[in-house]
Amino acid sequence: MTLKELYGEIEKYLDQTIEIKGWIRRHRKQKEFGFIDFSDGTCFKHIQIVYDKETKDFDHIDALKHGSAIRVLGTLVKSEGKGQDYEIKAQEVTLEGDCGDDYPLQPKQHSREFLREIGYLRPRANLFQAVFRIRSVAAMAIHTYFQERGYVYLHAPLITASDCEGAGEMFQVTTLDLDRVASSGKLDYNKDFFGKPASLTVSGQLQGETFAMAFRNIYTFGPTFRAENSNTKTHASEFWMIEPEMAFCDLNGLMDIEEDMLKFIVKYVLEHAKDEITFCDQFVEKGLIEKLEKLVSSRFTRITHEEVIKILKKAKVDWEFTPEYGEDIAKEHEKYITEYFNGPVFITDWPKDIKAFYMKQNSDGKTVAAVDLEVPGAGELMGGSQREEDYDRLINRMNEMGVPVEGMEWYLNLRRFGGCIHSGFGMGFERLLIYLTGVENIRDVIPYPRTPGNCEF
Amino acid sequence: MTLKELYGEIEKYLDQTIEIKGWIRRHRKQKEFGFIDFSDGTCFKHIQIVYDKETKDFDHIDALKHGSAIRVLGTLVKSEGKGQDYEIKAQEVTLEGDCGDDYPLQPKQHSREFLREIGYLRPRANLFQAVFRIRSVAAMAIHTYFQERGYVYLHAPLITASDCEGAGEMFQVTTLDLDRVASSGKLDYNKDFFGKPASLTVSGQLQGETFAMAFRNIYTFGPTFRAENSNTKTHASEFWMIEPEMAFCDLNGLMDIEEDMLKFIVKYVLEHAKDEITFCDQFVEKGLIEKLEKLVSSRFTRITHEEVIKILKKAKVDWEFTPEYGEDIAKEHEKYITEYFNGPVFITDWPKDIKAFYMKQNSDGKTVAAVDLEVPGAGELMGGSQREEDYDRLINRMNEMGVPVEGMEWYLNLRRFGGCIHSGFGMGFERLLIYLTGVENIRDVIPYPRTPGNCEF
Numbered sequence: 001m002t003l004k005e006l007y008g009e010i011e012k013y014l015d016q017t018i019e020i021k022g023w024i025r026r027h028r029k030q031k032e033f034g035f036i037d038f039s040d041g042t043c044f045k046h047i048q049i050v051y052d053k054e055t056k057d058f059d060h061i062d063a064l065k066h067g068s069a070i071r072v073l074g075t076l077v078k079s080e081g082k083g084q085d086y087e088i089k090a091q092e093v094t095l096e097g098d099c100g101d102d103y104p105l106q107p108k109q110h111s112r113e114f115l116r117e118i119g120y121l122r123p124r125a126n127l128f129q130a131v132f133r134i135r136s137v138a139a140m141a142i143h144t145y146f147q148e149r150g151y152v153y154l155h156a157p158l159i160t161a162s163d164c165e166g167a168g169e170m171f172q173v174t175t176l177d178l179d180r181v182a183s184s185g186k187l188d189y190n191k192d193f194f195g196k197p198a199s200l201t202v203s204g205q206l207q208g209e210t211f212a213m214a215f216r217n218i219y220t221f222g223p224t225f226r227a228e229n230s231n232t233k234t235h236a237s238e239f240w241m242i243e244p245e246m247a248f249c250d251l252n253g254l255m256d257i258e259e260d261m262l263k264f265i266v267k268y269v270l271e272h273a274k275d276e277i278t279f280c281d282q283f284v285e286k287g288l289i290e291k292l293e294k295l296v297s298s299r300f301t302r303i304t305h306e307e308v309i310k311i312l313k314k315a316k317v318d319w320e321f322t323p324e325y326g327e328d329i330a331k332e333h334e335k336y337i338t339e340y341f342n343g344p345v346f347i348t349d350w351p352k353d354i355k356a357f358y359m360k361q362n363s364d365g366k367t368v369a370a371v372d373l374e375v376p377g378a379g380e381l382m383g384g385s386q387r388e389e390d391y392d393r394l395i396n397r398m399n400e401m402g403v404p405v406e407g408m409e410w411y412l413n414l415r416r417f418g419g420c421i422h423s424g425f426g427m428g429f430e431r432l433l434i435y436l437t438g439v440e441n442i443r444d445v446i447p448y449p450r451t452p453g454n455c456e457f
Numbered sequence: 458m459t460l461k462e463l464y465g466e467i468e469k470y471l472d473q474t475i476e477i478k479g480w481i482r483r484h485r486k487q488k489e490f491g492f493i494d495f496s497d498g499t500c501f502k503h504i505q506i507v508y509d510k511e512t513k514d515f516d517h518i519d520a521l522k523h524g525s526a527i528r529v530l531g532t533l534v535k536s537e538g539k540g541q542d543y544e545i546k547a548q549e550v551t552l553e554g555d556c557g558d559d560y561p562l563q564p565k566q567h568s569r570e571f572l573r574e575i576g577y578l579r580p581r582a583n584l585f586q587a588v589f590r591i592r593s594v595a596a597m598a599i600h601t602y603f604q605e606r607g608y609v610y611l612h613a614p615l616i617t618a619s620d621c622e623g624a625g626e627m628f629q630v631t632t633l634d635l636d637r638v639a640s641s642g643k644l645d646y647n648k649d650f651f652g653k654p655a656s657l658t659v660s661g662q663l664q665g666e667t668f669a670m671a672f673r674n675i676y677t678f679g680p681t682f683r684a685e686n687s688n689t690k691t692h693a694s695e696f697w698m699i700e701p702e703m704a705f706c707d708l709n710g711l712m713d714i715e716e717d718m719l720k721f722i723v724k725y726v727l728e729h730a731k732d733e734i735t736f737c738d739q740f741v742e743k744g745l746i747e748k749l750e751k752l753v754s755s756r757f758t759r760i761t762h763e764e765v766i767k768i769l770k771k772a773k774v775d776w777e778f779t780p781e782y783g784e785d786i787a788k789e790h791e792k793y794i795t796e797y798f799n800g801p802v803f804i805t806d807w808p809k810d811i812k813a814f815y816m817k818q819n820s821d822g823k824t825v826a827a828v829d830l831e832v833p834g835a836g837e838l839m840g841g842s843q844r845e846e847d848y849d850r851l852i853n854r855m856n857e858m859g860v861p862v863e864g865m866e867w868y869l870n871l872r873r874f875g876g877c878i879h880s881g882f883g884m885g886f887e888r889l890l891i892y893l894t895g896v897e898n899i900r901d902v903i904p905y906p907r908t909p910g911n912c913e914f
Contacts, residue, residue: 002607002673004607021704021705021877022673022705023875024875040673041609041671041672041673041674041704042607042672042673042674043607067874067875068875069704069705069875069876069877096705096877096878097846097872097875097876097877098873098875099873099874099875100873100874103874103875105874119867120664120667120867120868120870120871121667121671121874123667123668123670123671123672124670124671128671129671129672132609132611132668132671132672133609133672135610135612136604136608136609136610136611137604139600139610139612140600140604140610143596143597143600147593147594147597150459150461150499150500151593152589152590152593153592153593153596153597154589154593154904155592155596155680155697155903155904156904156905157695157904157905157907157914158615158680158682158695159628159682159694159695159907159912160912161912161913162914169632171616171630171631171632171650172630172631172632172633172635173628173629173630173657174628174629174631174635175626175628175629175684176629176635178629178631178633178635178638178644179644181635181638181639181644182638182639182641182642182643182644183642184639185639185640185642186639187635187636187638187639193628193684193686193694193909193910194907194909194910194911194912195910196912198912200630207577207904207905207914210577210578210580210914211580211589211904213580213581214498214580214581214585214586214589215498215499215580215586215589215590216459216479216497216498216499217498217499222679222680223612223615223679223680225615225616227632227650229650237616237650238614238615238616240612247478247498247526248478248479248526248553389554410576410577410914411577413577414577415554416555416556416557417524417556417557417560417562417578418480418481418524418525418526418554418555418556418560419526419554420478420526420553420554421553446612447611447612447613447614447664447668448613448614448664450614450616450651452650452651453650453651453652454651455614455616455617455618455651455653455655456618457614457619457664457667457867
């Protein structure tokens with residue numbers, strides 16, 4: 001049986017003989033008896049195994065090393081010791097897999113930097129037991145939210161010949177023999193796998209729009225890539241994004257969905273990863289649970305970019321970056337504005353020149369129907385917009401912004417073939433996880449992070 | 458409201474005025490009245506809109522084109538016509554988005570080849586309304602199966618510097634300026650993004666094993682890539698895989714899970730995509746539902762590769778490929794053996810020389826604890842194995858097979874640091890979808906397929 005099953009109905013197993021398999025997380029030895037801190041990874045909780053001279057093969061058990069895989073046959077009893085209500089009195093402990101003395105994951109506090117270096121072992125450490133289970137649970141929360149509401153899950157393509165944002169440095173994908181390209185001096189894309197240059201996607205939005213025009217409500221949840229050479233706590237070269245897209249949905253409808261979804265996810269994770277969140281609350285970010293519970297019950301403010309600038313300008317703060325109409329806002333402004341409203345803030349109607357070409361142009365000629373969600377303690381968590389549904393206005397905007405129309409005919413045609421008001425947003429999954437766990441560095445919420453110069457395991 | 462909501466409680470809305478938004482799938486006009494076949498993509502069912510001279514703006518409605526987006530205000534009534542129980546008597550029909558006369562998706566039978574060329578419109582066609590919703594529902598079935606059983610969902614890395622199978626041609630990922638590589642004649646990987654050559658993954662298994670050693674039961678569900686230059690109905694360059702990996706699980710336990718999971722998925726899809734499966738049963742593969750229901754109730758046979766060869770050799774069949782001990786089996790053999798047992802067959806204990814290095818070596822010195830699942834009408838649907846947990850045997854096998862040990866130390870170390878008996882399998886998601894829908898070509902179950910020479914949209 002597993003520890004998850006055991007803890008699910010623990011009273012039922014009291015005084016019963018059970019068999020469990022898992023790993024020694026710590027081993028404390030006394031002369032006449034010993035304690036094994038045992039975990040099998042199926043839940044965050046461990047259980048203590050007690051053995052003594054009466055246990056079969058005492059000397060062998062006593063010699064078992066931290067990190068080893070073992071099988072335990074024993075009786076579940078109430079514990080008289082501190083720190084646990086139950087423990088297992090062992091009848092038999094057998095070795096399933098030994099652990100070398102050079103095991104790098106010792107039962108002590110390791111730095112997160114060191115743990116990254118042993119990335120293939122770190123999921124065994126408490127912090128990553130918590131983080132990666134929360135990652136899994138949060139992913140399920142997202143699928144549950146959209147599937148219960150009839151959204152179609154779209155696997156957007158990863159390899160692409162188009163570049164959504166017109167920005168974003170991209171990884172090139174090729175089967176050309178680069179040694180040969182160098183030695184021959186010839187670069188012939190006709191001989192490449194797709195017969196033309198191809199890259200890794202930076203967004204599934206454009207394909208998402210095609211599906212929204214067929215299924216009305218859709219979402220993507222898949223990997224995206226950025227080849228930016230930035231070494232910050234919040235940038236990774238490979239990360240997962242959620243990009244829902246809804247037909248017959250305007251900017252207000254979009255905000256309703258964003259707010260509802262985020263509250264659903266947070267509630268779901270609080271419920272389904274209770275022990276893991278509690279651990280993070282205790283050891284990663286004090287007050288995490290309070291922060292999350294507050295979000296669930298909070299009212300999200302909706303305010304225009306212009307109004308935000310007005311508030312920022314009035315504020316008696318010595319800004320590093322002066323807030324200006326028509327310009328982007330800085331991290332310090334985001335922070336101020338969520339504190340000002342004491343909760344999450346939707347900032348709408350952004351200056352068109354700092355936003356993407358596909359966003360719905362407002363009638364003022366200056367702004368677009370874009371919305372960023374600013375969350376206390378997380379900054380910008382989602383970015384979305386109503387999409388420009390007018391063919392001529394869209395193509396004009398592309399021309400103005402220097403976005404090539406060639407190769408984008410299919411996207412433009414969505415406006416000619418039964419197009420309609422529609423909206424969508426994107427949420428970086430890792431940004432959500434940083435918010436949910438309190439972990440600061442994106443490298444610590446991705447199983448095997450890829451960043452400039454780093455592609456290990 | 459949406460059609461899904463409407464059909465969910467249709468009796469409740471009888472004689473009520475409702476508002477719906479969606480698309481004209483067909484428009485039949487008479488002199489005094491007209492019929493619009495309306496769909497909003499939220500469910501497979503359409504609804505008929507009836508309008509007549511009394512409807513506001515009759516002439517405008519009459520002029521509405523197939524493919525247009527519309528808003529309908531009308532009353533739900535029982536239909537007296539054939540083919541539907543209910544219809545909507547329109548009070549108002551307004552145009553939300555026009556559709557050009559050059560709309561390529563006409564209300565007639567198009568070839569699948571043509572539909573691939575208009576890949577951004579084909580999700581609106583009935584076949585792809587069915588296929589891509591089944592894809593979405595099947596994905597949810599998989600997540601539900603594993604999450605309900607406590608498995609941790611792992612996002613394995615896509616960009617990798619190692620090659621799992623030692624086989625499989627891979628796409629290279631680079632940020633080097635290839636024009637410059639050609640013109641300068643210099644190829645310097647120190648200047649590449651990761652400081653070394655990197656590729657797109659062909660499998661997340663190795664990383665999966667690291668997580669199984671921490672969480673016991675894990676699964677991946679993500680994209681994988683093959684740069685094989687093969688243009689067949691079953692090969693795509695980008696596809697999704699499910700790769701569960703279980704610690705303390707042997708080959709028999711693995712087969713239990715594979716069987717249980719597959720039956721769960723099929724039942725889930727039959728239940729959650731009833732209309733779509735019924736459509737596929739009628740128009741794609743006659744007898745599909747019967748095939749699927751039979752699978753759910755069937756007993757899966759378990760038999761060794763050697764026994765299979767014995768049966769094939771005894772068979773009075775004029776084989777194209779002669780079955781031989783120690784060799785792989787051909788498609789014709791797979792077909793014969795599932796018909797022989799009249800159901801799915803697990804073939805176990807394969808000759809080691811035709812299987813991967815990481816598979817558990819059996820004591821006979823000739824076979825490995827591998828298992829392929831052969832399913833009637835689908836061929837090989839899953840492939841898995843118990844993994845070699847012995848460090849020395851694994852390293853010997855790698856040396857024998859010429860698999861480089863360098864760069865794989867972390868994988869090997871799993872056997873030195875609390876390793877244990879463990880097993881896993883891989884299932885190609887598209888192969889499953891071909892089986893679930895009856896659609897024959899992998900290009901028709903992937904939203905935007907990538908194959909040699911093809912990277913559109």
